[in-house]
Amino acid sequence: MPIKTILLHMANDDRHSARLQAAVSLAKRFDAFVEVLYIATPVTMPAAATGRVASYGFIAESTAIAQEKAGEVEHEVRQALKDCSYSWAVDEGDHVELLARRAAYADLAIVTQSHPAHIEDRVLLHVPDRLPLEAACPTLVLPYDGMPETFGRHVMLAWKNTREAVRAVRESMPFLQAAEKVTVLTVDPPHHTTDTARDVMVYLERHGVRTWHQSNIASGDVGEVVLTCVQDVGADLLVMGAYGHSRFREMVLGGATRTVLQHMHVPALMAH
Incomplete structure (x- = not known):
């Protein structure tokens, strides 16, 4: 089956740009549509936060930061995919569950290998482990330590x-x-x-x-x-x-x- 729809996982992590670069390259190679799904992790209260005011303040601040980050990533996506057909959507929840749901309508999903030494990976740690087993389409896992200029030769x-x-x-x-x-x-x-x-x-x-x-x-x-x-x-x-x-x-x-x-x-x- 030809690759005509690429599901791109985007999140607040330091390797989303590598995934985006790979998606652009493959979209041009296969003349494919890119479905960009930005997933925000639900805000959880830290153990140190006490009281209703502190809780509301933490949630409001965390939500504002998440929205700002999503806006920055969206701008990056629009610039990179300006010559490609694509869609942009934002959701919140379990990354694998949301990706697997959309993978039913894609020909390829793109994620990044986890780096257990990085704190920010604790939320995204199981995405490359679980998605290949749960997605209806194949999963392209990119290495966390950098991408070659070209791949697939x-x-x-x-x-x-x-x-x-x-x-x-x-x-x-x-x-x-x-x-x-x-x-x-x-x-x-x-x-x-x-x-x-x-x-x-x-x-x-x-x-x-x-x-x-x-x-x-x-x-x-x-x-x-x-x-x-x-x-x-x-x-x-x-x-x-x-x-x-x-x-x-x-x-x-x-x-x-x-x-x-x-x-x-x-x-x-x-x-x-």
Whole structure:
């Protein structure tokens, strides 16, 4: 399916500009509409605030600051997307729930990798962890430590014969078809055979995607092997399935997916 609607997550964080830059680039590349959703986190009272007057004052001040910040971001968005088709909306609540609701009508969602060392990430910490498992569209997670000028020239597909990986292949087809090179990575051949890789490579070739195969044996964390291979071959975009399991009525990331999201240094396109 072509990418015609991009859902862009915006919030009061120090990496929203990188997401915006990526959205502009992809909107021009795929002639896509950008749906910008700015999400404000609901104001909560600090433990030190006591009394009705103090509470009202804190809430009023926090709300005014949030509105001012949203206005600044909106101005930045309008300048960056002036040559693109886009919409702007502001909402308040749980970031993942609101994004997942709009993702039903998008072809791609853009978020940023969390940096647990940053205090402001405490609110946004679980967005890249939860959204790939809950969104109806694929999620493009951008690294927090900076974006390459271009990405998607050399795509690495982390492949194994699972529903999640198959969906990642189908959902990333516009990126795969536009790439100059696509490397199909299989990890631990005794369990994920070259025959399986051959099947997906033939499938991609029928869609006009020429691929190269790389096989690795994992002695430890599969996610670490994937990231090492990404660096070794010089890939600038990783495509993979997002794996998780249900726990306490919520989806929890699998080990390899969690490792990639914690330590990635190139954009990762994930689908569940």
